[in-house]
Ligand code: 5AD
């Protein structure tokens with residue numbers, strides 16, 4: 001490793017911040033040795049906060065109906081080949097009941113921006129779930145909504161909200177989204193969620209079209225400053241019915257490198273080894289954990305809809321029952337010396353508003 005890289009690595013580990021130029025230099029000049037060194041450091045830091053525990057989130061994909069038309073996404077509004085579905089509150093309750101039985105203590109309700117899910121419907125559902133499972137956390141991942149909506153959902157009992165920022169570079173954001181969507185509104189939503197008291201998750205795809213070392217460096221700077229409670233990063237995987245059908249997928253190597261950096265610059269962050277990572281490599285999720293991730297998200301959706309929630313091609317876990325999916329991940333985690341725990345898995349807050 002060059003002296004430059006070593007000294008940057010040291011500053012990252014000790015100071016938890018670098019300049020945008022330094023992050024970009026780091027990304028452009030990374031070597032397998034540097035990646036290994038950062039992964040070891042990231043695992044040590046994670047171990048100090050979370051031990052060998054891996055948190056699980058039961059992912060319920062409630063709807064693939066979406067008003068947005070993000071250029072990279074398989075469920076974009078203009079994809080006529082997508083068979084649309086939405087789950088009723090009753091179906092969602094059934095998924096949660098099965099999840100609770102299996103030991104999940106966080107439910108993630110994720111879906112497209114589907115107007116069927118009004119505040120009234122969601123608030124009633126959240127209240128019911130919180131009443132029935134008071135020891136569980138509810139995470140929402142339902143895209144951009146109004147401040148008033150986020151507020152009502154929080155008051156109904158939602159604990160966390162995932163809204164990937166997608167990219168911290170405005171021009172890059174605009175190249176991935178139609179004109180109706182704005183970078184400013186995305187960032188505004190994240191701020192509102194934080195202000196309302198949610199545990200907030202941001203994130204981005206690795207290897208999205210047009211991404212450069214510099215746009216990634218800005219993502220890292222954003223994470224360093226925003227200090228999200230959660231951060232979802234996974235490789236971009238092309239979907240045949242999108243504008244980016246012919247683009248290459250992101251790599252496991254770069255995703256894992258970035259997972260390590262994110263753990264080091266914000267130690268308490270809840271960092272999933274995503275399904276997309278498992279999709280591009282058979283051991284992708286294990287590699288993610290060994291790079292500093294500490295969360296996995298097995299699928300709790302009804303098997304009948306899983307194939308339809310196709311943000312990208314060849315997604316894994318679409319044929320499995322929920323129990324199989326959970327057992328599979330438990331075995332995978334055990335094989336690398338980690339243990340899935342039955343726990344809400346809240347962020348260990350110590351470092352949230354300052355440097356740890
Ligand atoms: N490949 C990987 N991730 C994708 N997402 C959407 N489309 C793709 C794709 N083709 C991610 C986006 C979104 C999250 C729900 O899924 O980052 O925020």
Ligand code: FES
Pocket residue numbers: 298299316317320324325326328329
């Ligand atoms: Fe879903 Fe392996 S994690 S089948």
